[in-house]
Every structure is written in structure tokens, then in C-alpha cells.
Amino acid sequence: xxxxxxxxxxxxxxxxxxxxxxxxxxxxxxxxxxxxxxxxxxxxxxxxxxxxxxxxxxxxxxxxxxxxxxxxxxxxxxxxxxxxxxxxxxxxxxxxxxxxxxxxxxxxxxxxxxxxxxxxxxxxxxxxxxxxxxxxxxxxxxxxxxxxxxxxxxxxxxxxxxxxxxxxxxxxxxxxxxxxxxxxxxxxxxxxxxxxxxxxxxxxxxxxxxxxxxxxxxxxxxxxxxxxxxxxxxxxxxxxxxxxxxxxxxxxxxxxxxxxxxxxxxxxxxxxxxxxxxxxxxxxxxxxxxxxxxxxxxxxxxxxxxxxxxxxxxxxxxxxxxxxxxxxxxxxxxxxxxxxxxxxxxxxxxxxxxxxxxxxxxxxxxxxxxxxxxxxxxxxxxxxxxxxxxxxxxxxxxxxxxxxxxxxxxxxxxxxxxxxxxxxxxxxxxxxxxxxxxxxxxxxxxxxxxxxxxxxxxxxxxxxxxxxxxxxxxxxxx
Amino acid sequence: xxxxxxxxxxxxxxxxxxxxxxxxxxxxxxxxxxxxxxxxxxxxxxxxxxxxxxxxxxxxxxxxxxxxxxxxxxxxxxxxxxxxxxxxxxxxxxxxxxxxxxxxxxxxxxxxxxxxxxxxxxxxxxxxxxxxxxxxxxxxxxxxxxxxxxxxxxxxxxxxxxxxxxxxxxxxxxxxxxxxxxxxxxxxxxxxxxxxxxxxxxxxxxxxxxxxxxxxxxxxxxxxxxxxxxxxxxxxxxxxxxxxxxxxxxxxxxxxxxxxxxxxxxx
Numbered sequence: 001x002x003x004x005x006x007x008x009x010x011x012x013x014x015x016x017x018x019x020x021x022x023x024x025x026x027x028x029x030x031x032x033x034x035x036x037x038x039x040x041x042x043x044x045x046x047x048x049x050x051x052x053x054x055x056x057x058x059x060x061x062x063x064x065x066x067x068x069x070x071x072x073x074x075x076x077x078x079x080x081x082x083x084x085x086x087x088x089x090x091x092x093x094x095x096x097x098x099x100x101x102x103x104x105x106x107x108x109x110x111x112x113x114x115x116x117x118x119x120x121x122x123x124x125x126x127x128x129x130x131x132x133x134x135x136x137x138x139x140x141x142x143x144x145x146x147x148x149x150x151x152x153x154x155x156x157x158x159x160x161x162x163x164x165x166x167x168x169x170x171x172x173x174x175x176x177x178x179x180x181x182x183x184x185x186x187x188x189x190x191x192x193x194x195x196x197x198x199x200x201x202x203x204x205x206x207x208x209x210x211x212x213x214x215x216x217x218x219x220x221x222x223x224x225x226x227x228x229x230x231x232x233x234x235x236x237x238x239x240x241x242x243x244x245x246x247x248x249x250x251x252x253x254x255x256x257x258x259x260x261x262x263x264x265x266x267x268x269x270x271x272x273x274x275x276x277x278x279x280x281x282x283x284x285x286x287x288x289x290x291x292x293x294x295x296x297x298x299x300x301x302x303x304x305x306x307x308x309x310x311x312x313x314x315x316x317x318x319x320x321x322x323x324x325x326x327x328x329x330x331x332x333x334x335x336x337x338x339x340x341x342x343x344x345x346x347x348x349x350x351x352x353x354x355x356x357x358x359x360x361x362x363x364x365x366x367x368x369x370x371x372x373x374x375x376x377x378x379x380x381x382x383x384x385x386x387x388x389x390x391x392x393x394x395x396x397x398x399x400x401x402x403x404x405x406x407x408x409x410x411x412x413x414x415x416x417x418x419x420x421x422x423x424x425x426x427x428x429x430x431x432x433x434x435x436x437x438x439x440x441x442x443x444x445x446x447x448x449x450x451x452x453x454x455x456x457x458x459x460x461x462x463x464x465x466x467x468x469x470x471x472x473x474x475x476x477x478x
Numbered sequence: 479x480x481x482x483x484x485x486x487x488x489x490x491x492x493x494x495x496x497x498x499x500x501x502x503x504x505x506x507x508x509x510x511x512x513x514x515x516x517x518x519x520x521x522x523x524x525x526x527x528x529x530x531x532x533x534x535x536x537x538x539x540x541x542x543x544x545x546x547x548x549x550x551x552x553x554x555x556x557x558x559x560x561x562x563x564x565x566x567x568x569x570x571x572x573x574x575x576x577x578x579x580x581x582x583x584x585x586x587x588x589x590x591x592x593x594x595x596x597x598x599x600x601x602x603x604x605x606x607x608x609x610x611x612x613x614x615x616x617x618x619x620x621x622x623x624x625x626x627x628x629x630x631x632x633x634x635x636x637x638x639x640x641x642x643x644x645x646x647x648x649x650x651x652x653x654x655x656x657x658x659x660x661x662x663x664x665x666x667x668x669x670x671x672x673x674x675x676x677x678x679x680x681x682x683x684x685x686x687x688x689x690x691x692x693x694x695x696x697x698x699x700x701x702x703x704x705x706x707x708x709x710x711x712x713x714x715x716x717x718x719x720x721x722x723x724x725x726x727x728x729x730x731x732x733x734x735x736x737x738x739x740x741x742x743x744x745x
Contacts, residue, residue, distance in 0.1 A: 041604075045582035049722065056692070060579045060727065063503020063625055111509060152510065160683045 019435055020461040021418045032418035033272055034411050034439060043397045051080055051366075051392045058384065058399070064107070067100035067155055068377035068402075071238070072384040075373030079259070080388055082367030088357040092158060092178060094238045095349045097375065099154025101237065101342035102147060102193060104378035105294075105335050108443045109200060110144025113332055116437050117207050122430045140203065143196045147339075150193050154346065157182045177358035183350060190347045194308065197340040201312055204333045217420075219328035219413035219438045222247035224280060224290030225300045226405065228376045229255060233302035235313075235341060237376040244280060244290065245300050249324050252280055252288075258374035261383055265400065277408045278400060289408040292380025293442065294334035299324045306344035312337045328413045328441040335378075335443070366392045377402045379443050403444045413438040480565040484540040486523045491540035491639065494526035496560055498546025498553050499580060499608060503625035504571035505545050510628050521639060537563035541638055543631070547573040549580060549608040561615040568634060569611045572624035576696050576731035579624075580608040584730055610731065619644065624694040624727040627679050647678045648699040651691055654682040663690045670710050670723060675701035675733070696728035703737035717744040 021032040042061055049057065055073040059066035071093055078085055085093075158178065208215050229243045230236040233255075241255040244264065253264055268277040268285040280288030290296070299320070304310040316337060319325050325334075349355060366388055373384045380402030387396040417438040422431050484492055495505055505527075525535035542564030548554055561567060569575045577584070584607045611617055621630050630646055637644040647653070651673035655662065663671035663685050672693035673685060679695045697703070707720050715723075724738035 041580060041583045045580070045586060057579060057726070060501055060503075060624065063501040063506045066501075066503065107509070148510075160687055 018461070019414055019418075019439075020463055021422055021435075022463045023422075027423070029415075029418045029422050032411070032414045032422075032435075034407075034414050043399060046397045047394050049394050051077055051371075051386055051388050051394055054384075054386065054394070054397075061399075061401075065100060065104055065377050065379070067096055067159070068375055068382050069384070070159075071097055072373040072375045072377075072382045075239075075375065076371040076384040076386050077373070079371030079373065080366055080368050080386065080392070081364045083364055088177075088354045090239075091349055091352055091355050095178075095346060095355065096155055096158045097238050098342045098346040098349065099151045099158070101151070101378055102154070102197075102339060102346065103151025105339035105342070106144055106147035106151060106200075108378075109204070109332065109336060109339070110141065110148070112443070113440060114140070114144070116433070116440070117204070117332065121433045121437060140199075143199065147193060147196055147200075150189055153189075154186060157186065178356050180356055183356055187347075187350045190343065190350060194340065194343040194347060197336060197343050198308060200336045201333075201340055204336050205315075208330070208333055215327050215329050217327070218434075219416045219441065220326045221412055221416060222324070222326055223409055223412075224252060224288065225249070225296040225324065226290045226292050226381055227297040227300055228258075228374065228381065229301055230305070232305075235297055235301040235304045235309075235338075237338075237342070237345075239375070242374065242381070243300050247324060249299065252282070258383070259372040261372065261374070261400075262385075265383075267400070267404075273407070275404055275407050278405050279408070286408060290405070291409045292402055292405040293331065293378075294338050295325065295328075295331045296380065297376065298334040298337060304341055306341055306348070309337055309341035309344055312340060328409075328438060331441040331443070338378075366390055379403055380405050403442070406442045406444065410439055410442050410444060413441065480540050481538045483536075484538045484565050486535075490521065490523040492523045492525035492535055492538075493541045493543070493635070494537070494539040494560075494564060495524070495528075495543045496526070496545065497528065498544065498557070498574065498611070499549040500546030500571070500573040500578065502545070504574075504623075507570075507625050507628040508543075508631060511632060522635060539564045540566060541635065542567045543570050544568065544574050544611050545570050547577045547580060547608040547610060548614055549605055551605060554605065554614065557611060557614045566618045566638060567611075567615070568619045568621060569617050570621045570631065571626040572622065572694060572696060572727045573608075574611045575620045575622055576728040576734075577608050577610045577613075579727050579729075581610075581730035582725060583608060585725070608730075621646065622677050622679055622695040622728075627681075630679060649678055650674055650698040650701070651676045651678050651680070651682060651685075651695070654678045654680070655685050658682045658686060660685045663688075664709070668713055670713060670715055670719075672706070672723065675703050675706050692723070692726060693734070694727045696731050697733040701733050703733055704740070707737060707741060717741040721745065 019032060019034050022030050024030045042058065046054065046057060054077060055070050058073045059070040061069050074093070224244060224246050226242065226244045228236045228238075228240040230240045233243070242258055242261065242264075243255045244251070244253045246252050256264060264281055265278050266281045266285070266288075268279055270277065277285060277289070279285040280290060282288065298313060298316055301313075304313045316325065316330075316333060319330070369389075370385065370387045375382055381400075382402050383398075383400040385398040386394055388394055414435055417434050421434045480491075486492060495508065497505060508527075522541075523535065525537075525539055542560055544557075544560065544567065546553075548557060572578050573580070612620070619634065621627075621634060623630070630644075633646065634644045652662075655673060658681070660682055661667070663669045663673065667688075667690075669690035671685065671690035673682075673691035675697055676691055676693045677695045677698040682691075684691050703724070710720050710723075711717070718741075721738045721741040724734045724741070728734055729738060
């Protein structure tokens with residue numbers, strides 16, 4: 001008798017998810033799906049608000065990466081006002097963004113992913129958590145805490161508080177400058193942050209070397225890749241052009257301006273998930289599906305501007321022997337290399353003499369009826385697009401979040417893992433863990449992805465070919 | 479009285495953390511306790527916390543911390559079980575306490591929302607409203623803020639461990655401004671500051687950076703919203719603008735909701 005397995009909620013991801021696995025009469029997995037079901041409705045309830053309120057409102061989409069929404073939103077507002085951002089404000093915003101990367105990537109590695117990496121997929125769930133990591137490797141755990149604290153401190157110094165910083169950036173400028181004393185304090189701590197990320201890279205590389213066959217087989221598949229690059233085609237997180245490459249790393253489209261995203265990106269809808277599936281328009285769905293985030297960014301860039309991260313990136317590229325690195329578990333390695341880049345880049349920004357210059361520009365009148373703001377959030381490309389009337393009242397809002405771009409890839413990863421590890425006849429703890437671990441590679445942010453709809457613990461349901469639920473494993477969820 | 483099962487064999491209170499429709503920021507404030515988190519781990523037993531760990535201990539729990547608002551039929555059912563499972567139920571943050579920013583949809587047509595965003599809106603099972611937890615079950619204590627002040631969570635847990643009332647102020651933000659020596663945004667700068675009707679707890683963050691308070695901690699005890707609204711009118715703001723200011727992160731909590739509805743009618 002065929003079955004469906006549901007895992008709910010998926011733990012140690014941001015937010016909640018549900019996975020159903022359908023098996024055929026022979027007990028083999030025929031299809032697995034990750035469902036996202038929660039409704040908040042940001043795009044609609046923002047209509048009628050004033051555009052300059054958006055940097056504060058949209059950061060409430062997500063408590064994990066409020067800075068990303070804050071900055072993407074601010075950039076969209078800049079475009080509406082049509083003013084150039086003064087250089088010091090640009091530096092401060094980028095510094096805030098680096099603080100966000102440091103804290104978010106550290107959170108994912110130390111709190112969410114390291115229990116799998118350090119303790120193994122089959123470890124007793126009683127110890128396979130952040131407390132277990134503290135027990136197994138207290139030094140590493142403390143480093144994780146320290147890195148997060150530093151990143152959060154950068155955000156707090158520039159935006160007043162750690163979560164939902166208020167108006168750190170307002171259209172065309174920053175509300176708050178960086179004092180000489182705060183700059184000194186951050187500079188004193190930054191070398192240690194760089195060093196700790198180097199160690200974190202070493203830990204993940206060590207894991208990858210010891211688990212070579214798992215790394216190359218676990219949820220490994222070709223896809224397109226999308227992300228921002230700077231003028232030289234190097235890794236860029238704050239501002240640049242969008243690069244979209246095929247599975248062979250050849251361009252699907254010449255690098256394009258963020259404002260042109262609608263020409264190239266379409267969104268597919270499935271009736272079983274509230275989260276849409278973006279794709280490259282020319283190829284259609286699913287041929288034009290792509291991945292975003294750390295793995296995509298390191299695959300598509302032509303280099304990294306900072307020396308330590310560049311050296312690690314070269315080794316990373318060698319893993320793909322000229323082609324793309326496709327294994328989902330390599331997201332973890334790419335993520336710590338990006339953390340190292342963010343730390344090095346923060347150091348450069350803190351050394352820039354313009355960073356303490358305070359210069360303000362008064363918010364101008366509405367110049368353009370629409371504005372697009374794009375940044376690379378820790379999880380991937382984040383797009384905010386607003387349309388306003390002549391008084392600055394919002395007429396339409398479109399948001400495409402990082403986790404949305406990876407929706408197809410997460411489903412693909414779940415499918416690969418379910419087919420490899422799930423035996424249709426029974427549910428085991430290790431099996432559930434592997435399905436969860438596949439999703440966790442993408443560090444999905446379900447608050448972001450459900451900004452429109454909302455909620456996602458993971459249920460695993462075993463479903464027959466007729467769709468009847470035969471078995472169900474639900475943890476938490478209430 | 480707490481049930482005996484709400485404590486571990488060695489006497490630690492079992493604590494559960496739940497998420498409803500929200501951004502995760504308030505749960506994250508718990509992880510942001512960092513150093514204090516390491517100490518806290520010794521004093522309490524985190525029995526249920528999906529974002530942080532897989533293991534869970536069965537209910538009952540001594541303390542339940544709830545983030546998020548009720549916005550789906552599943553959530554509407556789930557909160558009742560959680561109430562039964564927890565001896566002391568605390569809402570953390572603006573969503574759980576007042577419905578949060580997503581409660582703005584309560585003034586609109588949800589079907590129109592889903593149709594706007596999704597090609598197949600019929601698959602979306604969302605309630606017409608996003609409502610605070612207290613609209614569904616009895617809540618023992620509320621922690622305000624968008625997000626919650628993490629030190630207030632620490633104070634709440636510490637107070638509960640010690641068997642005393644948490645020292646959480648219910649007066650207005652103005653008191654914190656005066657203590658911090660911040661010049662008045664409303665009187666001196668003529669800015670539309672919601673501080674006089676907003677509960678303290680943030681440390682007067684925005685005014686300290688020359689910005690008017692936008693009320694993310696929600697209404698103080700017995701606020702006089704109309705009096706402040708009239709002052710805003712005197713400053714040249716229209717009823718529509720006052721409605722917009724009141725309807726933000728805590729717009730659906732009674733004092734702000736009632737006042738915003740009155741100003742909306744005057745528009």
C-alpha cells in the first residue's frame with residue numbers, strides 16, 4: 001500500500017514548513033514536496049501608505065534579516081526620489097549590511113547547521129541542538145556567540161537596536177552617523193571576527209574533506225544561478241548588476257540592471273504552496289529555474305575583492321573542476337566564505353575615512369512613479385518594487401524574497417534526499433533529519449517567504465498514490 | 479498553582495516557545511540573549527522551541543512564550559491546546575499582543591489580498607483577520623514591542639523563577655525620555671510623536687536619535703489618544719494622517735484601534 005510521509009514542523013529553520021512524500025505501490029518515493037502555508041499580506045496592506053514608511057514597515061517581514069528588507073526598501077525609495085546617495089551614507093549602509101551578513105551567517109552555522117555537521121544526522125535528538133554543540137565544542141560555540149554579537153552590535157550602532165533597527169537608513173541618506181568612538185570600538189573587534197570566520201571556514205572545509213562522498217551526492221543537481229556582481233564581475237552584496245547564468249555557468253542573459261528584473265523574472269504558482277516559484281522568462285518553468293544565495297553567488301562571481309575570502313573562493317571553485325559546485329551541502333561552505341568576505345569588507349569600510357563624515361540630504365519630492373531596490377540578502381537576491389502616485393502614496397508593491405527564488409531548488413533537494421534515504425515502509429528519525437537537513441542547506445527564511453501568506457513548521461506526511469495520508473510524523477506544530 | 483509536571487525532576491521550570499504568524503524577530507530576541515542564554519540554560523529547561531532545537535519534552539509547561547498573531551484556521555485551534563499546556567502564558571511582542579502589522583488587513587478585504595498576490599486564491603486558508611492571542615484565550619502577561627525588548631524577557635523569566643511580579647513599566651515613553659534627558663520631540667520639535675500614549679520599555683530609542691516615536695510598544699495603561707490627536711491636528715496633521723500613524727505595528731489594539739476608527743470617520 002502506497003503512503004505519504006509528512007514532516008512537520010521542520011526544526012532549526014527560520015519559520016515553519018511541511019513536507020509530504022508520496023510513495024508508489026512498490027514503496028518507492030514518487031514525489032516529495034515542501035509546502036509553505038502562512039498569510040500576512042504585506043504587498044496589499046502597504047497600499048495607500050506613504051513610500052517613505054516602507055523601510056520601517058517592510059523590515060517587519062522578517063526578524064532574521066530586517067536589515068536586508070530595510071536596505072532594499074530604502075534603495076527603492078531612493079529611486080522614487082531620484083537622488084544620488086552621498087558616499088558616506090552608502091558606506092554606512094554597506095557596513096550595516098556586512099553586520100547583517102556576519103550575524104546571519106554566524107547564526108545559521110552555529111545555531112542551525114552545526115548540530116548536523118558536528119554531531120551527525122543520526123545523533124540523539126536530545127543532544128543534536130545548539131546546547132549539544134556547546135557541549136561538544138564549547139570554543140566553537142562561544143565563537144559563534146561572539147560573531148553574532150559583533151554583527152548585531154554593528155547594526156545596533158548604526159540603527160539603534162538589533163532587530164528592526166529604526167530608520168538606520170532613510171531614503172537617500174542615513175539618519176544616524178558613526179561616531180569616531182563607535183568606529184574605534186568596532187575596529188578593535190574586527191580582526192578577531194575575521195580570524196573566527198577563518199576558523200569557521202577551516203571547520204566546514206574539514207567536514208567537507210571527511211565527508212566527500214556525502215557532500216558530492218547529497219541533494220546535488222544542476223540549476224541556473226542568480227546574484228549581484230560588481231563592475232568587475234566580483235562578489236557583490238549591496239549594490240551592483242544582476243547576473244543570471246545557466247547550469248554550465250554560461251550567461252542566460254547579459255548582466256542586467258536591477259530595475260529590469262520584471263523583463264527577465266517570472267513567477268510560477270502551484271496550488272499546494274503559498275510560495276511562488278520564480279523562473280527565467282525566456283526558458284519558462286521549470287527549465288528556467290535557478291538558485292540564489294551563497295552557493296549561487298560563489299558559483300557565478302569571477303572573484304572576490306578581499307584577499308582571504310578570495311583565496312578560499314579559489315579552492316571552492318576548484319571543487320567544481322571548472323564547472324559549478326552543485327551539492328546543496330556546499331551552501332554551508334559558501335556561507336562561511338561569504339562570512340569571511342563580509343568581515344574583511346567591514347574592516348575596509350571601517351578604515352575608510354569617509355565613514356564618519358555626516359552628511360544629510362533632505363527627502364525630496366516624488367520624481368519617479370516607480371522604484372526598484374535590490375540587495376543580496378544573506379539568503380539571496382531580494383527585490384522590492386514600489387509604484388506611487390504624485391503624493392508618494394503607494395499604489396502597488398511587489399516583493400520577491402530570497403527564499404522564494406530557492407523554492408524550486410528546495411523542493412528538488414527534498415525530492416533527491418527523499419528518493420535516496422526514505423524507505424516507504426517506515427519512518428526513521430535519521431530519515432526525517434536528512435530531509436530537514438536538505439532544506440536547512442538553503443537556510444530558508446519562512447517569515448520572509450510567507451510575508452504574503454504565513455507559517456511553516458515541518459510536517460512529514462506519507463501519502464498513497466491516491467493521495468490518502470497513511471502515516472504522519474509531526475513534531476511541535478501544537 | 480503550577481502543575482508538578484511543569485517542572486523537571488531536578489526542579490527546573492519547563493519553558494515552551496511558540497510561533498504564530500510573525501517575523502520570528504521576538505523569538506530571535508531570545509537567542510540574542512547570548513551570554514545570558516548560556517546562564518539561563520542552567521536555570522530553566524527549554525522544553526519546546528522549534529526554531530532552536532529538535533527535542534521536545536511533553537507538556538505541561540511552567541511558562542509558555544507566544545510570538546505572532548492568529549491568522550489561519552489552524553492557528554485558531556492550536557492556541558487553545560497551548561493554553562491548556564502552559565501554566566503561565568505570556569505573549570511576546572506586538573503581533574501576539576496586538577495583532578501586529580499584518581492586522582492592517584483587518585480593515586481590508588482579505589479575499590482581495592489573496593487574489594492580488596496569488597493566482598489560485600481559493601487554496602489559501604487564511605482567516606479574515608489577524609488577531610492578538612488575547613482575543614482567543616486568557617493571557618497571563620504581555621510583553622510589548624516590535625520586537626520585544628530581550629531584557630524584558632529575561633526579567634520575566636527571572637521574576638517567575640523567583641515567584642515575584644515582573645518589573646515591567648506600564649507608564650508612557652515620556653518618562654524614559656525625561657530620564658534620558660532627551661528634549662521633547664512633540665513640544666520642542668513639533669514632531670508627531672506617539673510617545674505620550676505609548677508604553678515605555680524601549681529606552682526612548684527613537685527620540686534619542688531625534689526621531690518621533692511611532693508607537694511600536696503599543697498603548698500605555700489608560701492612554702488619552704484623543705487629546706494627543708487634537709494636538710497633532712493643531713500641528714497641521716489631517717485626520718487621515720493621524721489614522722495612518724495609529725494604524726501601524728499596534729494598530730489593532732483597542733485604544734489605538736478605536737481612536738483610528740474615529741479619525742478615519744472624520745476624514
